[in-house]
Amino acid sequence: MIKKKISFKLNEQEVEVEVETRELLAHVIREQLGKTGTHIGCDTSHCGVCTVDLNGNSVKSCTILAVQADGGEVMTVEGLATNGELHPLQQAFIQDHGLQCGFCTPGMLIRSYRLLQENPSPTEEEIRVGLSGNLCRCTGYQNIVKAVKTAAEKM
Amino acid sequence: MGTTAEDIARAEKLEGIGCSRKRKEDPRFVQGKGNYVDDVKLPGTLFADMVRSPYAHARIISINKKKALALKGVHAVYSLPMISNL
Ligand code: FES
Ligand code: FES
Numbered sequence: 001m002i003k004k005k006i007s008f009k010l011n012e013q014e015v016e017v018e019v020e021t022r023e024l025l026a027h028v029i030r031e032q033l034g035k036t037g038t039h040i041g042c043d044t045s046h047c048g049v050c051t052v053d054l055n056g057n058s059v060k061s062c063t064i065l066a067v068q069a070d071g072g073e074v075m076t077v078e079g080l081a082t083n084g085e086l087h088p089l090q091q092a093f094i095q096d097h098g099l100q101c102g103f104c105t106p107g108m109l110i111r112s113y114r115l116l117q118e119n120p121s122p123t124e125e126e127i128r129v130g131l132s133g134n135l136c137r138c139t140g141y142q143n144i145v146k147a148v149k150t151a152a153e154k155m
Numbered sequence: 156m157g158t159t160a161e162d163i164a165r166a167e168k169l170e171g172i173g174c175s176r177k178r179k180e181d182p183r184f185v186q187g188k189g190n191y192v193d194d195v196k197l198p199g200t201l202f203a204d205m206v207r208s209p210y211a212h213a214r215i216i217s218i219n220k221k222k223a224l225a226l227k228g229v230h231a232v233y234s235l236p237m238i239s240n241l
Contacts, residue, residue: 036194037187077187090185097175102184103191 006070011079019066026050026061037077037106048134051107052076058114077106089113089151098147100138107134112148121152201230
């Protein structure tokens with residue numbers, strides 16, 4: 001078992017962990033760093049619930065190795081709110097009922113966050129395409145798209 | 156149920172059927188504080204792994220568990236005969 005010490009920024013805080021080189025980023029974030037907001041739904045890069053932001057890109061953290069995050073910047077759902085104030089996306093998801101069971105929500109939020117950085121006022125079509133890598137088993141897509149739209153208008 | 160802005164405003168005022176409700180659990184869920192089963196950590200938790208046949212169309216004649224049971228950290232290997240009385 002080969003271990004490696006890595007460090008990266010997690011939600012703006014420097015973290016250092018020793019990981020097995022085969023370990024996935026999702027597992028390290030959840031198990032070693034205790035941030036369980038990032039969920040694992042499929043472990044096969046289909047569902048997108050594990051989406052995190054790595055160096056300005058949305059990545060499925062079940063599909064990249066933790067060592068690939070070495071020296072990088074990672075943001076998870078826990079990093080969206082600032083000083084207890086919810087991010088406009090979080091507020092919009094609540095307001096527009098963009099969640100039911102909430103399991104897909106962290107992935108939806110983190111992906112939408114990057115989507116709005118890339119395209120601050122997306123059309124409905126662009127939101128749907130932008131979120132096409134994220135599945136919601138509660139199938140609440142209509143309100144998820146609506147919430148992203150609302151947030152875009154408020155940002 | 157009406158859907159004009161007036162209807163919605165009226166329903167909301169009445170706080171009855173048809174008005175939208177703020178859900179209590181949402182602030183937790185949007186901040187990653189959901190605490191789903193996979194987030195729960197209990198001491199001594201074991202993990203289960205399903206082993207499937209490597210053949211797409213075949214008959215299971217026997218299952219050899221010896222090697223698996225010899226591995227460090229493996230507590231049990233279950234196959235149908237052991238649980239068929241459940
Ligand atoms: S758990 Fe990563 S895509 Fe489903
Ligand atoms: S809200 Fe339940 S999976 Fe999307």
